[in-house]
Amino acid sequence: MKIVKTIDEVxxxxxxxxxxxxxxxxxxxxxxxHEGHASLIDASHRDNDRTVVSDFVNPMQFGPTEDLESYPRDIERDAALVEEHGGDIIFNPEPSEMYHEGFSSFVDMDVLTKELCGLSRPVHFRGVCTVVSKLFNIVQPDRAYFGKKDAQQLAVIRHMVDDLNMDIEIIGCPIVREEDGLAKSSRNTYLNAEERKAALVLSQAINIGIGMVRNGENDCAAITDAMKRHISAEPLAKIDYVKIVDLATMQQIPVIDRPALCAIAVYIGSTRLIDNFFTEDI
Structure with missing residues (x-):
C-alpha cells in the first residue's frame, strides 16, 4: 500500500x-x-482487484463558517487502516493539486440538493459533485463506494452519474454504528463526554421512527413529530431538520407510499451530526 500525492501518479x-x-x-x-470507512474499503476489496482510497478534505464543500480548518486529519493513522483492510493506494493530494490557480469549472445539481442538508449548507453539494466528478475522471474506477449515513450525498452522486452517463457502478453501504448506537462519524471526535452521551438522541430518535413504520404508521408528520419530541427533550440538542422525503427526489412527502428516506440533522453543542433510515431497509 502506498500514498500518492499527484494526479499523474494515480x-x-x-x-x-x-x-x-x-x-x-x-x-x-x-x-x-473510522470503522465506517473501513467497511467501504472492505466492500471494494471484496468486489475489485485493486482499491484506491482518496483522502482529501475538500475545501469546496465547506461554507465560510464551517469547520474546514479544524476538520480532523491524520494520514499516518489513515494509512494503517487502509492497509489493514486491503486498500492498495491512498490518493492524498494538496488542495492546489485538485484546484489549480484559476480553477473555475463546477458540477452543480438542482432539485435533489435543495432539501435537507442543502438548505443549511448551500454550497456543500456543488463542492461534493465537483470533487467526486474530478475523482471519477482521475481514477476511472469500475465501482465507487459511499456510506448510507450520508444518504442525500449518495442520492446526489447516483443522480449525477446517471445524468452525465458516467460508466461507474455506485455502491451504497450500510451505516456502521458504535456499540451504543451512535453512527460513526469523524465529527464525533468534537464531542466532549457530556455531548457524546447527549448525541445518543439521534440514534434513539431513528429507532423510534423505525418502530413506528414497522408497526404500520405511514403518516410522515406523526413519525417526525414523535422523533422531534424525543430529541427536543435533550437540553444539548438543537434540531436542524427531521424530515421524510421521497428517496428519488429528496422532496418531502405527506405519507410513506413509496421508497422513502427519514433523515435527521441535529446540533449537539456546536457539532452537527446526521443519521437516517431508509424505509426499504425496514
Missing amino acids: RRQVKEWKSQGLSVGLVPTMGYL
Missing part, C-alpha cells in the same frame, strides 16, 4: 492495473478514517 498506476485486466474500486473519503 493515473499511471490505474493505467498499469487496467492494462493487466484488473478491476478498480474507489472509496472517496475526507480522511480521519
